[in-house]
Amino acid sequence: MKRVLITGASSGIGTEVAFAAAADGWYTFLGYKTGSSRAEAQVSLIEKAGGKAQSVSLPLDSVDDVSASILSIKGLDQLDALVLCASPKPVLASFLKTDPLALTDQFKVNVLGNHRLMVEVWKRYFRNNKVSQVIAISSLAAASPPWPHMTSYVFGKRALQSLLESALSEFGASGLSATLISPDYTETPMLMNVEPHVLELARSQRRDGAFLQPKVVAQEVLNSLNAFPKPGVLEMKSISLSRHPL
Numbered sequence: 001m002k003r004v005l006i007t008g009a010s011s012g013i014g015t016e017v018a019f020a021a022a023a024d025g026w027y028t029f030l031g032y033k034t035g036s037s038r039a040e041a042q043v044s045l046i047e048k049a050g051g052k053a054q055s056v057s058l059p060l061d062s063v064d065d066v067s068a069s070i071l072s073i074k075g076l077d078q079l080d081a082l083v084l085c086a087s088p089k090p091v092l093a094s095f096l097k098t099d100p101l102a103l104t105d106q107f108k109v110n111v112l113g114n115h116r117l118m119v120e121v122w123k124r125y126f127r128n129n130k131v132s133q134v135i136a137i138s139s140l141a142a143a144s145p146p147w148p149h150m151t152s153y154v155f156g157k158r159a160l161q162s163l164l165e166s167a168l169s170e171f172g173a174s175g176l177s178a179t180l181i182s183p184d185y186t187e188t189p190m191l192m193n194v195e196p197h198v199l200e201l202a203r204s205q206r207r208d209g210a211f212l213q214p215k216v217v218a219q220e221v222l223n224s225l226n227a228f229p230k231p232g233v234l235e236m237k238s239i240s241l242s243r244h245p246l
Helices: 012-023 036-048 063-072 100-124 151-174 189-193 196-204 214-227
Strands: 003-006 027-032 052-057 081-084 132-137 176-183 234-239
Touching (some): 003 012, 012 081, 012 214, 027 036, 052 063, 063 100, 081 214, 132 151, 132 214, 151 234, 214 234
Parallel strands (some): 003 081, 027 052, 081 132, 176 234
C-alpha cells in the first residue's frame, strides 16, 4: 500500500485530498497544526469507509517541532508522496500597508517549515525509493502578474515554488518529481479571512458566480499522485473558473 503524508489535512483542500487518496487505496497521514479533533474525526470516517489513515501533529511554523513530529509517527517505515496543503491565511492589504509579520508568517510555513519537512522526509524515506513525489498547493493569486493586495500570500507561494525547484535540481536524478497546483478561489474556511465585497466581486468574474469546490482540487492532486510526473521537472497545473482576466 502506497503512503502519503498530507499537511493542512484537518480542513479545506487537505481534508478532501486525504479522503480522495484513502478511497483510492493510499494509506493517508493527516497532518494538522491545531485541528486535532477534526483530523481524528476524519481518520474515523476514512477507516469506517474501509481506508487506512492516521493523524499527525505537524506544526509547520516551528521547524524543531516538524522534526519531532516526523519521529513520532507510529509505524511509518515507508513514504511515497508528500502533499503540501498547509498555508497561513491570506492577509489582504495594499503593497504599502503589508505588515512585515504577514510576510514572516508566510515564510515560516511555506519555506522554513516545508523545507525542514522535505529534508526529514528525504533523509528518512524518499532517498530509499526509486521514485518519490511532492505535490504542493499554490494559488492563481501567485501567477504572473500576481493578484493585487496579496503581497504576503503571493510571496509565500512563490517562495514555495522556488523551494520545490531547488529540491528537484538536487534530487531529480534520484527519482524525485514535483507538481505545483494553482487553484482559483476555492470554497474553504480560508475565505473567512477575505472581506465580503472582495468575494462578491470575485464571484461575479467567474462562471455561474461560483468558486471551486475543494473536491475538484483534490481530484487534481489524486491524478498527480497516481501519474508520478517525470523526475527533476516541476509540473505546473492551474485550475481556473475566471471568465476574464483578474
